[in-house]
Amino acid sequence: MLGTIIKQSMTIEVCSNCYSPRISPYMGFETGKRYICQDCENIIVVTFEFESIDALAAFLKDKQEAENS
Numbered sequence: 001m002l003g004t005i006i007k008q009s010m011t012i013e014v015c016s017n018c019y020s021p022r023i024s025p026y027m028g029f030e031t032g033k034r035y036i037c038q039d040c041e042n043i044i045v046v047t048f049e050f051e052s053i054d055a056l057a058a059f060l061k062d063k064q065e066a067e068n069s
Ligand SMILES: [Zn+2]
Pocket: 015, 016, 017, 018, 019, 020, 037, 038, 039, 040, 041, 042
C-alpha cells in the first residue's frame, strides 16, 4: 500500500462547554438527545463534531493560541 495509512472515517463529538471528548449519553425520552460531560459535569444538548482526534487537537491548539495572543 506504498506506506499509506488510511484512517478510519469517524467523527468525534465533544462537549460544547469545555471541548472534552469524555461525554456520555444522558438518556431522556421526553427531552431528546443529551449528553453529560464527565469533565465539567454539565448536561449538554449541543455537541461539536470533529473529523478526528487530530482535528480536535488542532482546533484546541488554535483556540489556545488565540486566547494567549
Ligand atoms: Zn464539558
